[in-house]
Amino acid sequence: GGNASAHTTHLVGSTLADPYLSYAAGLNALAGPLHGLANQEVLKWIQALSDKFEAEGKEVNAESITEFAWETLNAKKVIPGYGHAVLR
Numbered sequence: 001g002g003n004a005s006a007h008t009t010h011l012v013g014s015t016l017a018d019p020y021l022s023y024a025a026g027l028n029a030l031a032g033p034l035h036g037l038a039n040q041e042v043l044k045w046i047q048a049l050s051d052k053f054e055a056e057g058k059e060v061n062a063e064s065i066t067e068f069a070w071e072t073l074n075a076k077k078v079i080p081g082y083g084h085a086v087l088r
Helices: 004-013 019-029 037-056 062-074
Strands: none
Touching: 004 019, 037 062
């Protein structure tokens, strides 16, 4: 088990590489679509929400966010960040 970024950081560190290189390796592992790319997709979704609300003059609150979430789901899209095993 474990996640790719932590494993990568530990693996590179176990070679006695410079700690900064170990950290950089872990950050690079986050870029994969099966790990940290979800973070980027969540940020895109939140930015889309913000842009839409600003364009429509909507207030950001629980009701408007819920509406946006349902619009996303009804469009047969996923809400990023909710596919992780920890959240199931």
